[in-house]
Amino acid sequence: MKLHTSIGPNPRVVKMFLAEKGLDVARVEVDLRGGENRRPPYNESVNRAGQTPALELDGGGFVTEITAICEYLEEVQPTPPLIGATPQQRAETRMWTRRVDLKICEPMANGFRFAEGLPLFESRMRCLPEAAPGLKTLAKDGLTWLEGEFKGPWIAGDRFTLADILLFSFLDFGAVVGQPLDPANGKLTGWFDRVKARPSAAASA
Template structure:
């Protein structure tokens, strides 16, 4: 098993998940800036969508999409649990992960792609520069919503889960590309510092 990885919050999510699991998986670095992910052999044999990360299994098949990769890793290595040990825990983790992804991560990422990342992504996907500011506002609205819903100490409550890993990777990325976490969101700011202090945060940077 090996992980095809690169820069960016999506690969970091999986790397941090692996670090939390204590799994030592070889990394194959993909030159995202040079477009290696958009040409052969990567997009022919690893991920036809031309995206990272991709988890290559021992039989040569690959699992892509960060939540699917993390679900696979959890099933193969259930301890420590980052999704859950019961149906109710797993459902709660998936619910919060989905909310975080739709309300915050996706609009934040596209807000970057359509603005600061415009030159990098030009010619690779349909870009909507006119939507950038609105998408960034949507991501901020999502964070404001989560601030109001947050009970703590972690997103899903008492358990540190995939939802925390995913959101941390994107919020940390947002802070580097003009979408910093508003300090007015006190509960999320405290949460961010708690996650940042975990060894997995440094290991995945």
């Protein structure tokens, strides 16, 4: 396998997932800032959507979208389980991953793309600068909601999962692009510090 990767929170999710699994996968660095992902050969032979990361399979073909890549890796190497060892665990992880993605990560990412990231993204996708403040507020609202739902020590309870990796990767990114975690979210602040202390966090940075 080869991981076509770049800077940014989405590729980091997969790199951190790989580190937790102890999987050593060859990497091909894609120049995101230079637009390599938006022109041939990348957007013709690797991912026609022009996004990173993409997992190139040994038998040919590519898997894109971070949750799909992580699902594939979980099947390739089930231990340690980061999605789940039982149908119930897998369902719970997917539920929390979906919630984190929709309520926090997606509005946070677009809030950045339409504001601080506008010079990079305005020629690559439809950007709505007027929507940026609202999107950032939605992400904050999502974090406040999660703070109220959080039982700990991890998002899915006593299991460290893909949901933790996803949220950590985006919050660590948000901290440097004007969307830091509000310290009033004390439970999530403690959770963030626990994730940051894991070797996989440094290995994927």
